[in-house]
Amino acid sequence: MNKIELTEFVRKKILEIGFDLVGFSEAKVLDEESEKLKVWLLNRYHADMQWIDETFEKRIIPFKVLPEAKSIISVGLNYYQKNRINTLPENSGRISRYAWGKDYHKVIEKKFKTLRKILNEISPNSKNKFYVDYGPTMDKVWAVKSGLGWMGKHTNVINTSIGSWFFIGTVLTSIEFEPDNPIADMCGECRICIDACPTGAIVNDYVLDASKCISYHTIENKNEIPHELIGKFENYVFGCDICQDVCPWNIKLQIETNEGEFASNPIEYIKEDELKLLDENEFKEKYKGRPILRTGLKNLKRNFEFIKLKERSKV
Numbered sequence: 001m002n003k004i005e006l007t008e009f010v011r012k013k014i015l016e017i018g019f020d021l022v023g024f025s026e027a028k029v030l031d032e033e034s035e036k037l038k039v040w041l042l043n044r045y046h047a048d049m050q051w052i053d054e055t056f057e058k059r060i061i062p063f064k065v066l067p068e069a070k071s072i073i074s075v076g077l078n079y080y081q082k083n084r085i086n087t088l089p090e091n092s093g094r095i096s097r098y099a100w101g102k103d104y105h106k107v108i109e110k111k112f113k114t115l116r117k118i119l120n121e122i123s124p125n126s127k128n129k130f131y132v133d134y135g136p137t138m139d140k141v142w143a144v145k146s147g148l149g150w151m152g153k154h155t156n157v158i159n160t161s162i163g164s165w166f167f168i169g170t171v172l173t174s175i176e177f178e179p180d181n182p183i184a185d186m187c188g189e190c191r192i193c194i195d196a197c198p199t200g201a202i203v204n205d206y207v208l209d210a211s212k213c214i215s216y217h218t219i220e221n222k223n224e225i226p227h228e229l230i231g232k233f234e235n236y237v238f239g240c241d242i243c244q245d246v247c248p249w250n251i252k253l254q255i256e257t258n259e260g261e262f263a264s265n266p267i268e269y270i271k272e273d274e275l276k277l278l279d280e281n282e283f284k285e286k287y288k289g290r291p292i293l294r295t296g297l298k299n300l301k302r303n304f305e306f307i308k309l310k311e312r313s314k315v
């Protein structure tokens with residue numbers, strides 16, 4: 001097989017595994033993006049996520065992660081499901097859509113196992129590194145380079161067929177594939193997401209200040225949530241979907257996921273009363289294999305206390 005045939009063969013296989021999107025790009029140093037990431041870090045938009053700073057070099061130089069890297073394969077998995085409820089029940093906290101189902105890391109790792117076998121069959125001596133979310137890689141940047149979509153002003157990658165409701169997997173490989181072309185930015189003059197963000201976290205087109213983002217505070221922040229954000233969390237206790245919910249591309253497309261692990265038994269909200277009754281072990285058992293375990297019981301309770309401050313501040 002020549003390079004183009006090989007690329008098309010692997011593309012087909014990846015879609016057969018159950019990924020919704022796939023694209024290829026050339027492994028290279030991210031010069032332009034490195035400047036943006038540097039400024040982003042200097043502005044302290046990463047809040048307490050010190051690990052981004054600590055892995056700066058790896059994020060912009062893929063060869064620091066895999067010296068033999070020739071290509072990057074970006075894959076996308078749609079997680080969109082329509083809301084099951086119209087109004088949130090009393091004393092409940094909203095869970096963002098990406099965490100309704102089973103832990104996406106596990107779901108994607110399972111598919112990666114099959115992909116690893118395929119790559120090893122094609123090239124038994126190939127070197128391959130597979131990441132979803134946790135890698136020292138700029139998943140969105142590679143997804144854009146691989147043509148999966150463009151970076152929306154809310155800083156999520158948007159695809160013209162499924163919108164922005166997809167996870168990105170990044171594979172660094174020593175196999176050389178034919179690169180795809182990036183697609184054009186289709187945000188145009190729109191700024192709906194920027195105006196809709198209740199905390200003003202999208203500080204500029206394509207720039208997010210995590211220290212103001214509900215998603216950061218409800219998931220990553222291990223300390224106190226700043227008081228200036230009281231009353232702005234729109235009842236979210238895990239993640240936030242507001243900037244993506246309002247995006248015209250997502251409103252138009254609404255393509256439901258084919259992934260059973262996401263669609264079966266989705267948890268759209270949590271009742272505070274139920275959470276209060278659980279101890280650490282019961283919490284782990286009840287939410288086993290689900291992303292919300294990441295926050296832990298203590299911080300989930302903290303998030304509930306925080307959204308309640310809204311009610312008190314209104315009185």
Ligand code: B12
Nearest residue numbers: 033036096133138139155156157167168206215216239240
């Ligand atoms: C840290 C992190 C977060 C942080 C910071 C988010 C962010 N926008 O950076 C927090 C905790 C807030 C977060 C939240 C969410 N996250 Co997150 N997160 C990550 C992680 C681990 C790293 C992202 C990163 O490198 N950020 C640093 C910034 C600087 O990188 P960047 O955005 O790619 O940088 C570009 C732009 O900022 C822009 N830019 C920066 N400065 C400037 C200046 C100018 C002038 C211009 C024009 C552009 C520009 O250009 C940069 C380079 O191209 C990735 C996984 C990974 N390893 O990549 C997931 C990831 C980005 N998250 C993801 C998801 C799903 C979410 C949430 C939707 C979850 C939720 N529902 O709550 C929210 C979305 C919030 C939002 N509006 O972006 C997905 C996104 C999938 C997609 N379709 O895009 C990823 C890719 C995980 C995955 N593998 O699927 N996340």
Ligand code: SF4
Nearest residue numbers: 197213214240242243
């Ligand atoms: S995820 Fe929520 S808080 Fe963060 S930028 Fe989007 S709308 Fe704003």
Ligand code: SF4
Nearest residue numbers: 152153187190193247
């Ligand atoms: S809401 Fe508008 S500006 Fe924001 S990402 Fe969607 S199309 Fe782009």
